[in-house]
Amino acid sequence: MDNRQTPENEPEIQESNRAKMIRARFKDEEEAPQVIEKGSFWGNFWYHHKWKVIVAAAIVVIVGILAGQIMSKVNIDIHILYAGPEYITVNQNTRFSTVIQDIMDDYDGNGEKKVMLNDMIFMSPDQLAKVEAAAEARDEDIALDRQSNAMTQQSFSYEVMAGDTLLCILAEDQYKMVLSGGGFTPLAEIFGEIPEGAIDEYGIRFSETKFCKFYTDAQIFPEDAVIALRSISTMNQIRDGERLKESLAHHTDVFRKIVLFEYPEGYVPPEK
Numbered sequence: 001m002d003n004r005q006t007p008e009n010e011p012e013i014q015e016s017n018r019a020k021m022i023r024a025r026f027k028d029e030e031e032a033p034q035v036i037e038k039g040s041f042w043g044n045f046w047y048h049h050k051w052k053v054i055v056a057a058a059i060v061v062i063v064g065i066l067a068g069q070i071m072s073k074v075n076i077d078i079h080i081l082y083a084g085p086e087y088i089t090v091n092q093n094t095r096f097s098t099v100i101q102d103i104m105d106d107y108d109g110n111g112e113k114k115v116m117l118n119d120m121i122f123m124s125p126d127q128l129a130k131v132e133a134a135a136e137a138r139d140e141d142i143a144l145d146r147q148s149n150a151m152t153q154q155s156f157s158y159e160v161m162a163g164d165t166l167l168c169i170l171a172e173d174q175y176k177m178v179l180s181g182g183g184f185t186p187l188a189e190i191f192g193e194i195p196e197g198a199i200d201e202y203g204i205r206f207s208e209t210k211f212c213k214f215y216t217d218a219q220i221f222p223e224d225a226v227i228a229l230r231s232i233s234t235m236n237q238i239r240d241g242e243r244l245k246e247s248l249a250h251h252t253d254v255f256r257k258i259v260l261f262e263y264p265e266g267y268v269p270p271e272k
Helices: 009-025 043-074 092-105 125-137 146-162 171-180 187-191 210-214 232-261
Strands: 078-084 115-121 167-170 226-230
Touching: 043 146, 078 146, 078 232, 092 115, 092 171, 092 232, 115 146, 115 232, 146 171, 167 232, 171 226, 187 232, 210 232
Parallel strands: 078 115, 078 167
Antiparallel strands: 167 226
């Protein structure tokens, strides 16, 4: 075998010998400086700057995600909360939101009117008992997910206590849950008097409003549903009082337009 040194392998042997000489000066190999073969620019760069590159890459990813979220964020003008035992389909939700857009103003002045109907489906103990009794009368077995029902009811309690939703359309049992905590604005403060269709000094039977009778797409809630306007909680006043006061003014305007809605001229409402 020819072991003679050639021009092709001479630099590699010389570099390896140099590396051995450098490392021999250090007893602990970890203290020895890294020896990068000639021409390994990227290897040397990565060794000295890898953590800078990793941190910079992480920052770029985070900034990109945040920028995407900001760009995709939709400004909602009006939030409406429905809670009750009956489900609202996606199409019903969309059509009802469109009806509200027809009567409201562009409150933030961005050229778009956005409505969000947040539906929270759960049953009160009385509603659960009625469902079970009806099933028993029909001699049917029924399985109710009580744990999920209880979790949704708890979420509902949090929302009406500390959430941003101000305009509510609630089945009567759910309405009474909020009413017992003093969570609604008196109708007299909004209208100067108690309007027609009111069931008490805070709420109005939604199905009895001319708005609901005129718009078929508004007839998606339980027959006993009550529309009412929440008051701003003390917690929210401390946290974000000025913004919520402006939001309350917008939701109050929509509430008034629904309750005071009049049929178009010449319209004859159908018989019940």
